[in-house]
Amino acid sequence: MSTHESPTHDNVGRASSRDAWNPSQRERERIALRNQIARKRVLVAGLSSLAVLGGLLTVIVSSPGWKVVNKTFFDWNYGATVLHVVAKGILTNIGLTIVASIAIGVVAMCLALARTSRSAAMTPFRILATGYVDIFRGVPLLLVILLVGFGVPALRIKTIPNSVLLLGTVAVVLTYSAYVAEVIRSGILSVHPSQRAAARSLGLSQSQTLRHVVLPQAIKRVIPPLLNDLVALLKDTGLVSILGVIDAVRAGQIEASRTFNYTPYVIAAILFLIITIPLTRYTDRVLLRSISRQNAEGTA
Amino acid sequence: MNVLEIKNVRKTFGAEVVLSELSLAVPEHTATVLIGASGSGKSTLLRCINLLETIDDGSIFIDGQEISDPAINVDEVRRKLGMVFQSFNLFPHMSVIDNIMLSPVRVHGIAREQARAEALELLSRFGLSDKANQFPDRLSGGQQQRVAIIRSIAVRPRVLMLDEVTSALDPVLVNEVLSIVRDLKADGMTMVLATHEMGFATQVADEVCFLESGRIVERGTAEQVIHNPQRESTQEFLRRVHEAGRL
Secondary structure, three states, X not given: OHHHOOOOOHHHHHHHHHXXXXXXXXXXXXXXXXXXXHHHHHHHHHHHHHHHHHHHHHHHHOOOOHHHHHHHHOOHHHHHHHHXXXXXHHXXXXXXXXXXXXXXXXXXXXXXXXXXOOXXXXXXXXXXXXXXXXXXXXOOHHHHHHHHXXXXXXXXXXXXXXXXXXXXXXXXXXXXXXXXXXXXXXXXXXXXXXXXXXXXXXXXXXXXXXXXXXXXXXXXXXXXXXXXXXHHHHXXXXXXXXXXXXXXXXXXXXXXXXXXXXXXXXXXHHHHHHHXXXXXXXXXXXXXXXXXXXXXXXXX | OEEEEEEEEEEEEOOEXXXXXXXXXXXXXXXXXXXXXOOOOHHHHHHXXXXXXXXXXXXXXXXXXXXXXXXXXXXXXXXXXXXXXOOOOOOOOOOHHHHHXXXXXXXXXXXXXXXXXXXXXXXXXXXXXXXXXXOHHHOOHXXXXXXXXXXXXXXXXXXXXXXXXXXXOOHHHHHHHHHHHHHHHHHOOOEXXXXXXXXXXXXXXXXXXXXXXXXXXXXXXXXXXXXXXXXXXXXXXXXXXXXXXXX
C-alpha cells in the first residue's frame, strides 16, 4: 500500500533509492512535525540570544563612562603600535610555561609516587611529600612568587643566580607541582585494585606493577585535567611580572603607565586568549573522547 | 607428590571468620574443584594461596616449600602460580599479545622474540590468532577470559587457580572458556577451581570440595559430592543450583 503513495516528500525519494523503503504516512507526519518543532526551537534560541546579548551591549555602550572607556581601553590604532612589545612579552610567558611544565611534570610525578607508595623505606618521603603538597596547595601563588623572588636573593648565596625570571619560574614550579601531584595521585588511585591484583599474581613486583600496569592507565586518565592545569599555568605566569620580569602583563603595564591608555592590557588579554582558547577547546575534545572510551569499556 | 598443600588455614576479616581449619592437598596433574554458595570462602582461599591475602593461622605449601612464611619472597612464589579472575582483569592499555608477553618478558626474563612466538602459538592453539593485536575492549567477554587464561599459563605455572571464570559471562560464551580449561586439564595442568558450573565440575574434577562458612564440609569425587551428596547442606545447595538451571 505505502509503496503506491506519491513520492513527493524528500525523504521518500532518498530512502527508496537506497533500500526501496517508503516511509509510511504516519512517519511522514512525524517528520513534518519534528521539522516544525526544530524550526520553532531555532527561532526561540535566536530571539532570546538577541534580547540578552543585545541588552547587555546596550547597557555597556549607553553607560555614562563608555566614551572614556572606549578611548582608553579600545584604542586600536595605539594598540597596533604596542603590539610587537606585548607580543615579545608573551614569548616570555610561553617560554616560562614550557620550561616550568617540564620541571613540574618531573617534580609532581616524584611527589605523587612518594605519596602513593606503601613501602616502609619510603615513609619519610611520604611524610615530606604530604607536607609539601599541604603547604604549596594552601599558599596563594602570588605570595610564593614574592617570598621566593625577594627571599632567596636576600640569602646572598653566591651560587644562586639572582635572575628574577629564574626565581619566578622556581616559584611557579613549587606551587604547580603540588597541584599536579594531586591530579596524578588521583589518577593512580583511580586504577582499580583488581588491575594490581592481576599484575601481582603474574609475578610482577610492586614497582613493575606501577610502571607497566598502573601508571600507563593513570596518566591516560589524567591527561584532560593536566591540560586544564597547563592553561591555568600559562595564565599564572603573568604573575611573575610582579618581580619585574618583562612578560606580556609587564610590557603592557609599562606602555600603559607611559600613556595612561590601557589598550596594551587588552592587547595582552587578546594574545593570551589566542593561545588559551584553542588549548581549552582541545582539552574539551580530549576529555570527551576519554569519556566515550571509558563508556565503551563499561559495555565491553 | 602434592604440588599444593593447605593445612588448617584460618582467615578472618575483622570479626568475621572466612576460612576455618581448612585443609586441602592437590596432587600433581589433578584438578580440585571448590563449590559452595557465594561467601563460603572459595575466592578467599584462592587469594590466600596466591598471597593476595595473608592467612591468620595454618600453613600453605607449594612443592613442599612453606609459602605462608612471612619472610618469603612473594614475587617468587607468584611466579609458580597462575590466577584467573572472574572479571578477567586484562590490562586495557595493552594489546592481547602484550598482555600475554608481559610476565614472560618482565618477570621470567624470556627474550621478547621467544615470548612472542610462544604467545602466538598459544593464541593459535585456542583459536585467537586473529586477536593478537586487538585491545581487550574490542573482544567479547568469552574472548577476554580466554586471553586471561592464556596469559596466566604463558609462564607455565605449577598450579593454575581459576576463580569463577565463567560467572561474568553470557551463557552462550561459557562453553568456549570451559573448553580451554578442559584442554588444560587434559594436558595435565594442576588446577584449583571455584565454579558454579556443576556439569563442568563433574567433567574435570578429581576431587570436589563443598565449602560452607569457610570449612570444607564434604569432599570426594564428583560422583560422590555432586551426584550423591551425603550432607543435608550439600544437598540443599545443589538443589538450588539445579533450580537455577546450572546442573
